[in-house]
Amino acid sequence: MIRLKALTKSYGDVTALDRLDLEVRPGELFAFLGPNGAGKSTTIRILNGITRLDSGEAFIGGVDITREPLRAKRLCGMVAQHNSLDGELTVAENLEIHGRLFGMGRKERKESAEEHLRYVEMEDRSGALAKTLSGGLRRRLMIARALVHRPRLLFLDEPTVGLDPAIRKRIWSLIKSINKEGVTVFLTTHYIEEAEFLADRVAFMNKGRLVESGAPQDVMDGLGRWAVDSFGDGGMATRFFAKRSDAADYILTLEGSGSVRRVNLEDAFLSLTGRRVS
Amino acid sequence: MIAPLLAVYLREMLLMKHRLKRQILSMSVSPFLYMTAFGYALGRAVSVGERGYLEFLVPGLIAMASMTQAFSIAAEINSARFYIHAIEEFQAAPVSPLSFVLGETLAGLTRAFMAMAVVALLGLAFGVRLHYGPWLAVAAFLNAFAFSSLAVALAMVLKTHADQALLSNFIITPMAFLGGTFFPLDALPVWAQKILAFLPLSHASKAIRADAFGEPASPAPFLILAVCAALFFLLAIATVKRARD
Known part of the structure; x- marks a missing residue:
């Protein structure tokens, strides 16, 4: 078209x-x-x-x-x-x-x-x-x-x-x-x-x-399905995981706080460009 | 070409319909004040040739109204460009620059003829009876066509809404005061007459006044107005073409 x-x-x-x-x-x-x-x-x-x-x-x-x-x-x-x-x-x-x-x-x-x-x-x-x-x-x-x-x-x-x-x-x-x-x-x-x-x-x-x-799903799948946002001395960081259980295990290793969520398009954009969409 | 042209024209007419009373009132204010101040009050002591000043003034005001109201289409286009973004609706539609310019020019002509009717009626109310013949209509048409086209051309090159005031200050006001509305241009020195001959309104006033007084029409003012109208129309098409950023 x-x-x-x-x-x-x-x-x-x-x-x-x-x-x-x-x-x-x-x-x-x-x-x-x-x-x-x-x-x-x-x-x-x-x-x-x-x-x-x-x-x-x-x-x-x-x-x-x-x-x-x-x-x-x-x-x-x-x-x-x-x-x-x-x-x-x-x-x-x-x-x-x-x-x-x-x-x-x-x-x-x-x-x-x-x-x-x-x-x-x-x-x-x-x-x-x-x-x-x-x-x-x-x-x-x-x-x-x-x-x-x-x-x-x-x-x-x-x-x-x-x-x-x-x-x-x-x-x-x-x-x-x-x-x-x-x-x-x-x-x-x-x-x-x-x-x-x-x-x-x-x-x-x-x-x-x-x-x-x-x-959208293919673009996000390049990163994994799950994301962990962690907050430490260096500010906020995000890591991606294919399985939720891996994400949960990772949180247990963190010294600061962290949370698990589904990967979204913002993550994909950020990883590709270093910028946020919204 | 015809359907989009009529759409552009209809839009302007619908806008006018929604504010018709205000519009007619606004068309009446300036001529009424000019007739009262310059014609009725001051003009009692003044005559131009064998005619009273009010009789001299009314055809000039008709010419001026045909210019100002035709040119006022610039303000509508300006608002459509900078405030309501309606111009983008036209640019995204299958409307050629020719259709757009013709539609807007027709709208300017309609406003001009309405305003001239208002002035003629006000003149009658002030006791001025003139000859409203076909040559007056032709001169007014050419003048209004020229200024509508010029309005489209200039409105499309303005950079901001505030620039609209510049058009009035640098084009309409000087033209209104020096274009033969308020005084006979023949009374000026020859060098001044030569300069003022560049103003289209000078020729419109001359042609409209001649017909209003029942005098024979001279071809020169009509020819000059037709050339101006054609040039401004081509200029309008060119600026509409260039208006895409």
Whole structure:
């Protein structure tokens, strides 16, 4: 669905993307992980035609985004990291404008808008001004808007940032169901648990480079299944073990305190880059 | 091309619909004050040629309204870029720069014609009866088209929301005061007239005033306005193309 070859983007002296190669398969729920400034949003912005690439190639559904940008855009929906709704327009008007931007006919627009408002459980809010909605409802409306023209690929740029845990889980379930209906989802996040819960495959970005990719469990299995965090004079240290019993034995040898937990993607990222994602 | 163009236009119109009363009131304030202060009060003692000053002023205010309201689309684009990020919604949609510029320019034209109607009605209320013929409409259209396009072009190159004030201070205010709205440019020295001939509003005021007074239309102002409109429109397309970071 997405194929990137040596994608490069710089802002002045800062290299945001450094010869990025990446492939996302149709129907996948793909999570792009990395700390702020790793190049995740830049990748999404390039793929959506908001930012220009410096060099390299990018294809969406086999369409070259630099040669046929309008055709490539028709295949994509995007939910930006920040609120990009027209606050002074109603919920229905926001969807109406979006449908028109994508060249949909009147009947198709109306039916799709109603269907997607039902999908995000907002059918009773169609007359409300977008600026009167809560943060969670705005995010759901942005997702509905991105789906109105029935894209094959949905980009979600930090879809749950700033939302409380209950609303975050509701958005997760929405993302899962969108993906189950056959839409390829490309998600960026710096919430580790979000990627672990949602993604079929993850990719780690660090300083504009891809450092690792694979199924979440495979990426974590490279370290072991269990981690022991210990606290001593040198600060906090983490060691990994394949078996829980080995981890428990190790704790008994510690002079300071320690605790056992499951290995997570944060551990994998930290071991690869020396940096934390979140 | 047509559907996205209409989407861009419709968005602006829906925004205007939600604040229509405020918008019309705001379009009325400046012309009302100018007509009261310069026309009704001060203008009683002043005449321009054989006409009273208020009669001279109203066509100038029509030209000025067509400029300021068409140009006000810059503030909407600015807000869409820096506050609500709606521009990214357009950039991520299959909307060509041509469709975007045409949609915004049409919105500027609509605002301009609404504002001109407000000025004409206010003029009537002040007892000024003018000839509102087709050449006045053509001149106003060209002027509004030029300034809408210029608004799009400049709004897309601003770096911050605060820069919006610069556009008013350096373009609109000088143009409004020196573009033949408040005094006849013929009364100025020749060197000053030559400089002010570079302002599109000078030509709009001239053409609109001539038609409003029932005088024959001279082709030169129309030609100059059409050239400005075409240049600014091309500039707008170029800046929209370059706006991707």
